[in-house]
Each structure stands twice: as structure tokens, then as C-alpha cells.
Amino acid sequence: MKRIVIFASGSGSNAENIIRHFQAGQLARVEMVLSNKPDARVLVRARDLGTSAMYFNRTALNEGKVALLLEALNPDLIVLAGFLWKIPEELTRKFKGKIINIHPALLPEYGGKGMYGMHVHQAAIKDRKEKSGITIHYVNEHYDEGAIIFQASTPVTEADTPETLATKIHELEHRHFPIVIETLLNEQ
Numbered sequence: 001m002k003r004i005v006i007f008a009s010g011s012g013s014n015a016e017n018i019i020r021h022f023q024a025g026q027l028a029r030v031e032m033v034l035s036n037k038p039d040a041r042v043l044v045r046a047r048d049l050g051t052s053a054m055y056f057n058r059t060a061l062n063e064g065k066v067a068l069l070l071e072a073l074n075p076d077l078i079v080l081a082g083f084l085w086k087i088p089e090e091l092t093r094k095f096k097g098k099i100i101n102i103h104p105a106l107l108p109e110y111g112g113k114g115m116y117g118m119h120v121h122q123a124a125i126k127d128r129k130e131k132s133g134i135t136i137h138y139v140n141e142h143y144d145e146g147a148i149i150f151q152a153s154t155p156v157t158e159a160d161t162p163e164t165l166a167t168k169i170h171e172l173e174h175r176h177f178p179i180v181i182e183t184l185l186n187e188q
């Protein structure tokens with residue numbers, strides 16, 4: 001049974017979707033969900049599904065406590081699903097090739113610091129982009145710059161608002177992210 005650990009900072013719809021996907025099969029389990037926000041809804045969603053969930057602060061992340069926990073959990077894949085802090089270099093080195101992130105745009109467009117959540121969709125609408133989408137990529141020591149694993153796009157129409165685009169993007173995420181994770185785990 002492969003072992004997945006999820007990092008998330010917010011609502012956790014992707015985390016829930018991933019937990020449910022693998023609970024339905026025999027390939028892998030989400031061992032734990034970790035969040036940097038003590039009141040993040042993702043922690044409740046995980047616990048409601050019987051998955052361990054834990055909050056950590058910046059000190060725990062930057063002074064090695066999270067690294068010790070990950071060594072104990074020994075994940076085959078670390079999945080960032082709406083995690084807003086940069087992963088310390090110690091972790092990107094220790095888990096090279098095992099940390100992936102999902103970004104709600106077609107990188108390299110609309111990537112980098114500050115480009116998250118609605119900021120991304122507002123920029124795409126303001127720039128009247130004809131399409132937007134999702135990017136799943138490996139995580140290295142720079143924001144949103146790791147090798148791209150998968151992208152999927154959706155048209156952006158005149159009628160779209162940042163909110164309607166966000167809904168389209170979330171649908172793409174929920175459809176593709178668990179399958180991309182499954183494919184990566186099967187290739188290990």
C-alpha cells in the first residue's frame with residue numbers, strides 16, 4: 001500500500017477528493033493531512049474521513065520537526081493541495097521527485113509569489129485570456145517552477161467571471177488530480 005501525505009492551507013476540497021479516491025481502492029492511502037492553519041477546514045474534512053490531520057507552525061516547518069514527522073511517515077508521495085508556504089529546501093532535497101503541487105493556471109502563466117486562489121482567476125479574466133486551466137508539477141526550491149507533470153485547460157468566455165472560472169478550474173482539479181497521483185504511484 002503506497003503512502004501519501006497531503007499539505008493544505010485552506011478548504012481542502014482537493015484533499016477530500018484525493019482521500020476518497022484512494023479509500024475506494026487498494027493502491028494507496030492518505031496517511032496524514034498537514035496544515036499550517038490551525039482552523040483550516042481541510043483538517044476537519046480529513047478527520048471526518050478517518051484520516052489523521054495535524055497543524056504545524058512556521059517554526060516546526062523551518063526547524064526540522066515536520067521533516068522528522070515525514071521521515072517517520074515515509075511517504076511515497078507528498079501532495080501540496082492548496083498549500084501557501086514555500087517548502088524548505090531541506091525537504092525539497094530530502095524528498096526530491098516526491099513532492100508535487102497543483103496550480104490553478106497554465107504555468108508558466110500566472111505563477112510565482114502571490115499568484116494563488118482568486119488572484120489567479122482575476123488576472124486571467126482581466127487579461128481576457130481565451131483559456132485557463134490547471135498545472136500539476138514537481139516542487140523544487142522555487143515557487144511554481146518545478147518540472148510540469150500534467151496540464152488541462154478550459155475555455156474562458158466573455159461571460160466568465162473570476163468566480164465562474166474558479167468553478168471550472170476546481171472541476172478540472174477534482175477530475176484529474178487523483179488520476180495523475182495514481183499514475184505517478186504506479187510508475188514508482
Ligand code: GRF
Nearest residue numbers: 011012013014082102103104
Ligand atoms: C486549488 O485551486 C489549487 O489549485 C490551489 O489551491 C486550491 C485549493 O483548493 N493550489 P481546495 O482547498 O482543495 O478546495
